[in-house]
Every structure is written in structure tokens, then in C-alpha cells.
Amino acid sequence: MSTTVDELREEVRRRYAESARAVTDGGGGCGCGSGECCAEDASDGAGFGEALYDAEQRGELPDAAVLASLGCGNPTAVADLHEGEVVLDLGSGGGIDVILSAKRVGPTGTAYGLDMTDEMLALARRNAADAGVTNVHFLKGVIEQIPLPADSVDVVISNCVVNLSVDKPAVLTEIARVLRPGGRIGISDVVAEDRLSASERGERGSYVGCIAGALSKGEYEAGLTAAGFEQVSVEFTHEVADGMHGAIVRAVKTLEPERKGLPVVQAAASAGCC
Numbered sequence: 675m676s677t678t679v680d681e682l683r684e685e686v687r688r689r690y691a692e693s694a695r696a697v698t699d700g701g702g703g704c705g706c707g708s709g710e711c712c713a714e715d716a717s718d719g720a721g722f723g724e725a726l727y728d729a730e731q732r733g734e735l736p737d738a739a740v741l742a743s744l745g746c747g748n749p750t751a752v753a754d755l756h757e758g759e760v761v762l763d764l765g766s767g768g769g770i771d772v773i774l775s776a777k778r779v780g781p782t783g784t785a786y787g788l789d790m791t792d793e794m795l796a797l798a799r800r801n802a803a804d805a806g807v808t809n810v811h812f813l814k815g816v817i818e819q820i821p822l823p824a825d826s827v828d829v830v831i832s833n834c835v836v837n838l839s840v841d842k843p844a845v846l847t848e849i850a851r852v853l854r855p856g857g858r859i860g861i862s863d864v865v866a867e868d869r870l871s872a873s874e875r876g877e878r879g880s881y882v883g884c885i886a887g888a889l890s891k892g893e894y895e896a897g898l899t900a901a902g903f904e905q906v907s908v909e910f911t912h913e914v915a916d917g918m919h920g921a922i923v924r925a926v927k928t929l930e931p932e933r934k935g936l937p938v939v940q941a942a943a944s945a946g947c948c
């Protein structure tokens with residue numbers, strides 16, 4: 675019997691709720707060896723989690739925020755955040771990148787975290803309070819339908835979440851909608867080499883483990899371009915499975931999409947990118 679889109683999203687939500695509960699109960703997130711979260715399909719979890727943050731950054735964070743880290747990169751290190759900016763973290767988990775962003779943008783800036791999992795939102799709010807940051811807001815919702823107005827965000831970051839989405843064109847379209855013209859993205863994600871078919875990606879790991887749902891480099895580039903981005907780059911940083919990599923994805927929302935004849939919503943939706 676095939677899994678529907680709704681069932682797949684519910685499976686993702688359930689697995690990450692379990693992970694949040696494990697951290698809250700004093701455990702170590704997904705470190706239970708059950709192959710159920712990002713990091714567990716990679717050998718020894720290499721290339722995922724807290725090791726991707728330097729000691730100085732880890733020192734700025736509550737232990738539970740570090741322990742809950744399930745990312746495959748460090749988007750705050752590449753996003754070049756400035757004082758006063760509005761940042762949005764898609765799939766904010768235990769809040770690690772939101773807290774770091776809030777410190778970078780300072781009291782005149784704002785860091786939003788968006789996540790669909792109640793247990794993760796509760797953990798993130800507690801971690802932000804423990805970190806003493808007040809310029810943060812954690813929103814409940816899905817990244818395919820971002821609950822923020824158009825043109826309201828300077829920088830969108832995300833850490834190992836786009837691969838989990840059941841509708842990637844919708845995510846890219848929504849990112850383009852909420853970013854101000856000229857706004858930018860700094861996303862860490864698992865990305866496949868173009869030589870791997872979708873089924874070959876599925877052979878290398880599970881969907882909830884952040885492997886099977888990964889876009890290829892070419893698909894990411896095409897999807898972002900169709901959604902109205904320019905200066906698109908997808909850079910592999912470390913291999914997490916054969917032909918699959920942690921990657922940094924950068925792009926800038928074009929200043930004048932209409933001049934390029936790009937009806938943003940339709941273009942991304944029909945890109946067939948993912």
C-alpha cells in the first residue's frame with residue numbers, strides 16, 4: 675500500500691515529536707539508534723547535529739538546544755546576518771538557529787522560527803527563554819504555507835528541513851513570497867548528486883532520516899530559479915551517504931520578478947523540479 679502525502683507528513687511530525695520528547699526527558703534527541711530521524715541514516719550520525727557548530731557558538735546556547743540539534747549544516751554561519759534584520763528559520767526544531775540568529779540581529783531585529791511539531795515548539799520556546807533572548811517568535815505551521823505576510827522577511831534560513839517537505843515547489847514559492855525583494859536565503863540541506871535517481875536516493879536512507887526526500891543539485895537550482903531567485907548556488911560541504919551531501923544553498927530574491935516575465939507562483943509550481 676502506498677503512503678499518501680498526508681501520511682508521510684504525519685510520520686515526519688510523529689518522529690520529530692518523539693525526538694523533542696527524548697531531549698525534554700533528558701535523553702539525546704534521535705540518538706537512540708532507531709533510524710528514525712535526520713542523522714541516523716548516516717554512518718554514526720556523521721555530518722549532522724551539534725558538531726557542525728563551533729565551540730564559541732555552542733557556548734552561547736543552553737545545553738538542551740545543542741542536544742536537540744538535528745541539522746546538516748550551520749546556516750547562521752553562511753547567512754551573514756546584520757543588526758536589525760528579520761530572519762525566518764523554516765523547521766526550527768529545538769530552536770538552535772533561531773537563538774543564534776536572534777543574537778546576531780540584536781534587539782532591533784527579529785528571529786522567527788516556524789515548525790509544525792508542538793513538542794519541538796515547546797522545547798524551542800524553553801530554550802530561547804533559557805538563552806535569555808526576547809526578540810524571537812516561534813510560529814506553528816507548515817513551511818508549505820508560511821504564516822507571515824508577503825515581503826516581510828530579510829533572510830530565510832533552514833537546517834535540514836526542505837528535504838522533509840512533501841511539496842518542495844510550494845516551499846520555494848512561499849520563501850519567495852515572504853522575502854522582501856533583494857532578500858536572501860542561506861539554507862543547509864541534504865542534496866543529491868544529479869546522477870542519482872529518486873529511487874537511488876531512497877536506497878540510501880529513509881525519508882524521515884532526511885535522505886530519501888532530498889532534491890538533486892540541479893533540481894534545487896531549477897526550482898529556485900523558477901520561484902524567482904537569482905545568484906543561485908548549491909555547494910556540497912560534506913558527504914552523508916554515497917552521492918548525497920550536506921550542502922549550503924544560497925540565492926537572492928530578484929528585485930523585479932515581473933520584469934522577467936516570471937509569474938512566481940505558477941513558475942515554481944510547474945517547474946517539475948521536485
Ligand SMILES: C[S@@+](CC[C@H](N)C(=O)[O-])C[C@H]1O[C@@H](n2cnc3c(N)ncnc32)[C@H](O)[C@@H]1O
Pocket residue numbers: 686687690691712742743744745746764765766767768769770771788789790791794815816817818832833834835838839840884
Ligand atoms: C531534521 S529536524 C531539524 C530541526 C532544526 N532545523 C535543527 O537544525 O536542529 C526537522 C524539523 O523540521 C520540522 N518539519 C519537518 N517538516 C516540516 C514542515 N513541512 N513544516 C514545518 N515543520 C516541519 C520538524 O518538526 C522538525 O522539528
